[in-house]
Amino acid sequence: MSDTVFTPIREHLAGTVLEATLEHGILALLIESSRLAEVVGALKERFGFDLFLDVTAVDWPLREPRFDVVWHFYSTRDFVRVRVKTRVPLAEPVVDTLVPLYGSARYMERECHDMYGIAFRGNEDLRPILLYEGFEGHPLRKDYPKQKEQPLVPYRK
Amino acid sequence: MNTPLPNPIRPAFTESSREGTVIVNIGPSHPATHGTIQIVAELEGERVLRTDVHCGYLHRGFEKECESHTWHNLIPYVDRLNYCSALINDFAYCEAVEKLMGIEITPRCRYLRTLLAEYSRIADHLTCIAAALMEMGAMTAFLYLVTIRDYIYEHLADLTGARVTYSYGRIGGLAHDLPEGWLKRLGEILDQMDTFTGRVHGLVDRNRIFIDRMRNVGVISTAEAVNWGFTGPILRSTGVPRDLRKDTPYLAYAELDFEVPVGIKGDNYDRYYVRMREIDESAHMVRQLAEMLPAGPLCVDDRRCTFPDKELVYTEIESLINHFKLVMDGPQVPPGEVYSAHEGANGELGFYIVSVGGGVPWKVHCRSPSFVHMGGVHRMLDGYQLADIVPTFGSVNMIGGECDR
Numbered sequence: 001m002s003d004t005v006f007t008p009i010r011e012h013l014a015g016t017v018l019e020a021t022l023e024h025g026i027l028a029l030l031i032e033s034s035r036l037a038e039v040v041g042a043l044k045e046r047f048g049f050d051l052f053l054d055v056t057a058v059d060w061p062l063r064e065p066r067f068d069v070v071w072h073f074y075s076t077r078d079f080v081r082v083r084v085k086t087r088v089p090l091a092e093p094v095v096d097t098l099v100p101l102y103g104s105a106r107y108m109e110r111e112c113h114d115m116y117g118i119a120f121r122g123n124e125d126l127r128p129i130l131l132y133e134g135f136e137g138h139p140l141r142k143d144y145p146k147q148k149e150q151p152l153v154p155y156r157k
Numbered sequence: 158m159n160t161p162l163p164n165p166i167r168p169a170f171t172e173s174s175r176e177g178t179v180i181v182n183i184g185p186s187h188p189a190t191h192g193t194i195q196i197v198a199e200l201e202g203e204r205v206l207r208t209d210v211h212c213g214y215l216h217r218g219f220e221k222e223c224e225s226h227t228w229h230n231l232i233p234y235v236d237r238l239n240y241c242s243a244l245i246n247d248f249a250y251c252e253a254v255e256k257l258m259g260i261e262i263t264p265r266c267r268y269l270r271t272l273l274a275e276y277s278r279i280a281d282h283l284t285c286i287a288a289a290l291m292e293m294g295a296m297t298a299f300l301y302l303v304t305i306r307d308y309i310y311e312h313l314a315d316l317t318g319a320r321v322t323y324s325y326g327r328i329g330g331l332a333h334d335l336p337e338g339w340l341k342r343l344g345e346i347l348d349q350m351d352t353f354t355g356r357v358h359g360l361v362d363r364n365r366i367f368i369d370r371m372r373n374v375g376v377i378s379t380a381e382a383v384n385w386g387f388t389g390p391i392l393r394s395t396g397v398p399r400d401l402r403k404d405t406p407y408l409a410y411a412e413l414d415f416e417v418p419v420g421i422k423g424d425n426y427d428r429y430y431v432r433m434r435e436i437d438e439s440a441h442m443v444r445q446l447a448e449m450l451p452a453g454p455l456c457v458d459d460r461r462c463t464f465p466d467k468e469l470v471y472t473e474i475e476s477l478i479n480h481f482k483l484v485m486d487g488p489q490v491p492p493g494e495v496y497s498a499h500e501g502a503n504g505e506l507g508f509y510i511v512s513v514g515g516g517v518p519w520k521v522h523c524r525s526p527s528f529v530h531m532g533g534v535h536r537m538l539d540g541y542q543l544a545d546i547v548p549t550f551g552s553v554n555m556i557g558g559e560c561d562r
Contacts, residue, residue, distance in 0.1 A: 024256050024495045050383050054496075054524040058511055072496055072509065072524070076383060076397070079404040083496060104386025107532030115220070125169065130213040130561055132165035139221055146221055152165055 005078045009047050013039060026072075026081045033069070033086040036096045040071070040084060044101055049073035049082055052102035055109060057116040061142045065089035069118055071098070088118065097123035115140035168197040169209040178206060185214045189292055189547040193557035194531065196538070196546065203542050208535045212528065215561035223521040227487025228254055228328060229462075231521065236322040238523060238559035242281035242502045244273045244313075246559075247326030250521075252407070253497035253508040254328045257490050258461065265453045266330050271409040272446035273313075273325075274499070275439040276343075279350070280309045281502035281554075282390075282432040282439075289429065289551030290361065293370055298360050301353045308346045315339060328488050329463050330456025340447050347440050354436060362430075371426035375537035375549035378423060385533025389504025389526055391553065394431045395423035401500035412449070413442050428552040462488040487516025501526055503554055525559035 006027045010020050016039055019030040031039050043049040053072040060066055065087040074081050088095060097120040098105040109120040110129040117138040120126065128135060132152055137144050173180065178201045184190030195211040219238070223231045235250045236243040248270045255262065262270070287302035310320040315336055317323035325332045361367040377387070379395040392399050398417040402410040418434035420427025456463045464483055465476035492514045498507035504526030511520040530553050537549050 023493070024497070026496055051388070052386055053498075053505065053507060054509065054522070056509060056522045058494075058520050070509070072507070074505070076399050081496065081498075102386070103381075103384045104529055104532055107528065111528070127167055127169075128213070129211070130216040132213065133167050134163065139218065144221075146218075146225060153162055 005047070005075070005080050009043070009082070012042065012046065016042075023083070026083050028083040028085065030085050033088055033095050036084070036086060036098075037101075040073070040098055040101060043073055043082060043084075048075045048077040050076055052098065052104045052108075053081070055098070055105065055112050057112055057118050057140075059116065059140065059142045067093055067116060067118065069095050069112070093117055094119045094121050096121050099123050114138070117141065165214075166195060166197075166211045168211075170197070170199065170207070174199060174206065175201075177201060183546065185211075189550060191555055191557055193561060194550075194555060198538070198543070198546075200543055203544070205538055205541055205543055205546065208538045210531055210535055210538075212531050212560050215557040217562070219523065219562040220521055223518055225517065227516045228490055228518060229483070229487060231518070232326055233322065233324045235326075235523075236324055238525060238562065239281070239501060239503065239506070239527070239556045240321055240558050241284045241556055242274075242277035243322050244277040244325060245281075245499060245501050245506065247323065248274055248408070249497065249499035249501070249506050250508050251326045251328050252499070253495055253510050254488070254490060256495045256497055257493050257510065257512055258328070258459075258488070259491075260329050260457055260459060260462065262329065263454050263457055264451045266455050266457075268409050268446055268450050269331060269335070269455070270326075271413070272443055272450070274408065275442045275446070276309065276313070278439045278502045279436050279443075280306050280313075282436050283309075285502075285551070285554040286357075286429060286432055289548060289554075290357075292547050292551050293367070295361060295367070298357045301357055305346070305350045305353050308349070312339070312342055312346055315342075327456065327463075329459055334455050340450075343443065343447060347443060350436075350440065354433065358433065368426065370545070370548050371429060371552075372424060373422075374425045374541055374545050375428075375552065376422055376424045377537055381536055382423065382533075385536060386529040387504065387533060388529075389501065390428060390431045390435065391423075391504065391530065393417065394420035394427035396420055401498060401505060405498075407499065409446070409449075413445055415442050425548050425552045489516060490514070490518075496524075498524070503527055503530070503556065503559075506559075523559065523562060525562065527554075527556045527560035528562070531555060531560055 017029045017031045021028050051074040053074050055071045058068040067088050069086050071084040109123050112118050113126045114128055114131050178199050180199050183196040185193050185195045193214045197209040199206045235246045238246045283302045283306040287299045291299035314320045317325040379397050382392050382395050396419050398419050400417045403417055415438045418431050420431050460479055465479050469476035470480045490512045492512055494511045496509045498505050507524035509522040513519045
């Protein structure tokens with residue numbers, strides 16, 4: 001079932017993606033960050049991946065480029081998922097926004113920016129969402145100490 | 158004299174877009190926003206022109222905390238995501254880890270997880286509908302539904318030892334088997350529930366006040382719902398039968414007979430009705446599963462994750478060491494990444510986990526339906542009355558625990 005959906009995608013994107021593998025039933029595409037809009041555009045318009053599930057990042061502090069940015073998409077037509085992954089360095093943790101393609105990207109890109117400091121080029125509204133205004137740092141980065149506290153309201157003596 | 162506290166949020170707008178409008182703040186300290194959601198709304202008279210929805214007041218660093226606990230030890234945190242149907246979270250998380258470890262659970266575990274997931278879904282829907290009805294003043298209906306929910310909570314406490322956060326899932330199985338007489342009581346509760354939901358149907362379905370508040374309020378189309386990432390009962394209320402239990406069958410759903418109820422136009426009334434029908438379908442599934450439940454072991458026989466019998470731990474050195482290693486080092490999960498999703502009570506509940514090998518996760522990410530729904534809920538609020546925010550918000554069933562994580 002998933003082969004009939006995934007094979008045309010692999011063929012169509014053969015020159016565009018760096019790697020295409022099948023991992024636990026999900027087609028995983030590794031791409032250059034500059035080709036994000038092109039790849040996701042094709043996934044949405046041509047292959048029916050209409051549901052933006054998720055965007056998050058994975059921090060690999062000892063690796064260069066340091067961050068994986070990971071998107072998941074679902075097709076409500078074919079009932080399969082695809083994972084798009086790209087790598088960005090600490091010096092310039094920037095990828096393109098997907099808000100023009102998917103409304104739901106708006107909130108999840110804000111969360112990813114909160115937690116990992118990934119900036120989404122073209123998304124003007126990257127206000128803190130789970131954190132608060134004035135929070136310093138990005139807590140899901142591996143170098144952010146778990147015990148560090150930044151109380152908005154000072155603790156009582 | 159206290160100094161004013163710094164504002165934790167920055168509203169998207171602070172100026173009126175035109176003359177005669179007023180900007181108000183609703184929540185987070187408001188029962189109808191479940192105490193965790195803040196809505197900044199621009200009003201023209203009673204009409205809502207635009208809204209800016211904020212969440213995060215219940216953020217407690219779930220994902221950060223997971224990175225310093227063993228795969229087993231974080232199950233109680235997973236419970237506290239959607240605390241109305243904690244077992245569904247447990248099973249979705251455990252399945253993600255099992256996929257990475259290449260474990261196939263035993264038949265009894267598979268059926269029992271399915272049964273408990275559907276039972277939890279009933280409790281979740283009962284909570285949602287009861288709260289939404291109470292917010293509109295339907296106290297009788299609230300009490301009918303919450304009575305049944307309390308029977309379910311007590312019944313689950315018989316099984317797991319807790320009413321709300323069960324910590325009952327285990328990687329490769331479940332904590333322990335059913336106590337004696339549990340299935341008999343299950344049948345009694347479901348029968349009583351049918352009577353009580355029937356009464357609620359009688360009280361509100363054709364009630365003029367209820368229809369006025371619900372019909373044609375908070376309407377969302379299928380295309381809009383998909384664009385804004387809505388899944389679960391909200392997406393189904395727009396008229397499409399998209400349900401992971403049917404579309405990508407997991408656990409034992411492929412073997413069950415059930416329907417996927419859908420709405421007509423995606424308004425509050427449809428969301429109410431879809432949930433009520435889903436309760437019926439879930440009860441139908443639970444009854445089938447109680448009949449189908451096979452005998453046999455509950456946990457897989459895999460020393461990487463399943464604890465040895467207590468008797469053996471005390472009498473045999475291998476089991477003692479096995480027990481020690483599982484507690485101290487945690488289950489050994491091979492390197493890799495997996496995204497696994499279950500149909501939660503509110504929509505697609507996905508876990509994206511990354512392992513670098515060993516007993517502690519490198520990353521656990523939860524794709525929670527409530528958070529995504531909060532990203533699109535303004536589409537249901539804008540253009541309606543201020544008072545409509547309460548039932549619309551109630552029909553979305555935002556759960557603070559999984560929204561803010």
